[in-house]
Amino acid sequence: MNGTAAAAEDRVFAALANATRREVLRLLRERGPQPVQALADHFDMRRPSLSEHLKVLREAGLVSEQRSGRQRIYRLRAAPLAEVQDWLHPYERFWREQLKGLGDLLDRMPDDDRP
């Protein structure tokens, strides 16, 4: 593990920490590549602010831009999310154990006592 990889991980998690940016990713996923203004229409926010969010997403590698005339088409780049999934993987057995523990508990409870 080299410092560069750690910095990239940091940029991805930091990019995902903002609800507006997560919503941008969702829009690009559901509606495909779009220019900035089409994205901006979905938010109660001035366009330059959205541009800054797009910059954060770009620097995290989560979107790419492609110029087309005076527009810039933004496109989802999901590869860094695969690394987030890799990061999650070692935790999976923990949440499965805990959910299973809850299931076992419910199995041993009379129905009347269930929450």
Added chain:
Amino acid sequence: MNGTAAAAEDRVFAALANATRREVLRLLRERGPQPVQALADHFDMRRPSLSEHLKVLREAGLVSEQRSGRQRIYRLRAAPLAEVQDWLHPYERFWREQLKGLGDLLDRMPDDDRP
């Protein structure tokens, strides 16, 4: 979707945005439940600062504390990470397509031209 769920999602992503907090989760995962001082020993940081990180993790539901004498034993609570995985799921086909695209490209390239 009831506002509360969105706020919970926000707290989880925000909690994961900090490298120290991700490292705390890793320590709890690899070494099991621990008191605060044992965790603090791994960081170049005063103990009260780590206490604040633990508070953020607690409010995101990612750790729980259990008092034992004058110690407080922190334990990993991975359930919110399952929700992160759920959030990732609709993106999975995108990164698979993109990785597959790279694979196809390599398949069509003579070995000498590969990066």
Added chain:
DNA sequence: TTGACGCGTAGGGGATCGCCTACCTATTCT
């Protein structure tokens, strides 16, 4: 060529983050 359009950047301001040093409470040891 002049103006309108699409979008990024500069710079400012308030809110929040992340660290610190003090300090407080609760528990345990002598």
Added chain:
DNA sequence: AGAATAGGTAGGCGATCCCCTACGCGTCAA
């Protein structure tokens, strides 16, 4: 009881976040 230990909270302070308005640059239209 008094001292030591474990850990949370208060408050301060610089850095960063996230929004804004103003402006600059490139492209398309009249």
